Amino acid sequence: SISKKVTFEEKRNPDSILNLLRIHGFTDPQISSIVTDYPRLFLLDPEKSLAPKLRFLQSRGASSSELTEIVSEVPEILGKDRSFSVYYDFVKEVIQADKSSSLEKLCHSLAQGSKQENKIRNLSVLRELGMPQQLLFPLLISNSPHVCGKEKFEESLKKVVELGFDPRTSKFVEALRIVYTLKKETMEEKVNVYKRLGFDEGDVWEMFKKWPISLTHSEKKIKQKFETLMKCGLVEDEVRLVCKKFPQVIGVSEEKIESSIETFLGIGLSRDEFAVMVKRYPACVGLARDTVKKKAEFLVKKMNWRLKELVSNSQVVGYSMEKRIVPRCNVIEALLSRGLLGSGVPSLSSVLVCTDQSFLNKYVRKHDDEQLVLELMDVFTGETRT
Structure with missing residues (x-):
């Protein structure tokens, strides 16, 4: 069952939490995904913490499909008490890829100069640079200081961009954290x-x-x-x-x-x-x-x-034994057993260093016998035809 995915000594009644999610339109696959990504869900009080948040979102006009999609994407926001709705709106904004000014409105709804305001503003900048959801959302729910600063964030971001890091990669996030953390000296x-x-x-x-x-x-x-x-x-x-x-x-x-x-x-x-x-x-x-x-x-x-x-x-x-070395060597052995490699085992580089396409073209697809090609492909993929 879904609740067996996590075992916490302090966890609340898991059935109450699961039932609450189902009542709000979450499907079992969505719930399973939420529990896997955010097992601390079972530490929340279903009546005092979880239910009020879900009801609040519905009262603001969130449809069942919108609510389930956004929470399933970043379930950790359910554990946020302060600025919970702002985090939700940020995720919604990014998912919908709406280029309106609503992110500025999110900042105005927060205390001026607060960490939450800085975080939303900073993440908005990263989003404009092209940072994808899978990198933005973990930063949103983290307490990392490098996304909550203001002037130092701007200086650090400028340095990382000047160095040529790609904002679509995790290396960009890592570099930003390190530049922010280290003093200039x-x-x-x-x-x-x-x-x-x-x-x-x-x-x-x-x-x-x-x-x-x-x-x-x-x-x-x-x-x-x-x-x-x-x-x-x-x-x-x-x-x-x-x-x-x-x-x-x-x-x-x-x-x-x-x-x-x-x-x-x-x-x-x-x-x-x-x-x-x-x-x-x-x-x-x-x-x-x-x-x-x-x-x-x-x-x-x-x-x-x-x-x-x-x-x-x-x-x-x-190289991976399972994904590269063994499949290719199995093909070579199959060819040797059929007497199709007259000069013996080919060089190591010609078998293992080339791309999959080059290997298949050289040792599998070149044969005129279609049945042989099928058999060799089965050997390469590890499949057995019936």
Whole structure:
């Protein structure tokens, strides 16, 4: 049942809440979605908190379809007491994509200079920049200070826009939060930390664009990571190149990097080969030991590819076994069993590095036998025809 999706020791009578939602026109699928997205619903008092809000919205002329659509979209607004109706109206405005001035009216209905007024105004600006609903609505119901400020929000937003972040992405929100949170002097000092390690200022901001968290680490942590990456067999210039290519490597723990070295050497790579892998695919240092071993064993022992091919195509260790590696290799094995690959197993790169379209065109769709094409497609998708 729907109420079994959540278990809270303090939860109210779940049936009362579910019945209340049904009375107001919510369907079971909508209720199920609400409960999944906002399990704290069951902590609300159905008579003192939930019912008055629903009745209030209906008294303002909200139709049953409008009410259920908006609450289903952002059920967290039901937990808001102050400015509940303003939050509801904002969600309604965005969903309906109405370009009227009603958002300005929402701001006027709030106490001047209040956090709620700032939040609605700031989110309106983000919406005008093109930020989609799935990013706007979580900000609406959050208590994050970076969307409740005024002058500092404007300064932070200007900086993030100037850096070229796309407001349609979650990275924009993350960058805005970090720029807002860090003092100007702190941010300058973070940039200087990287410059002392040999990075140009332009490099630092490019790294920030790829991974905004890169400016939140302490000088000690950044230097430690630099030294740990050199244990992978890299010289300073190569460490800088790796960080510029994949700044997330700065967030990988020293223990994980050292474990990575041990893992890759354990599957037969030399230190020089591991250094090549890190330069070509820096994310490999963050992969779990079991993941690396499983993929290496499959590719080398089962498919008979050489380790050198894996080093040359380092990104392959980051591919999904279930979605990419196994389906394609199953097709290759099916072709081999039919004697349709005369020269043996094709190169690792020709099988795994290309796009799905290229792979299918090269190994499946090129055959004249339609039945064979169907069978190979079934092998690729994992389906069985009856």
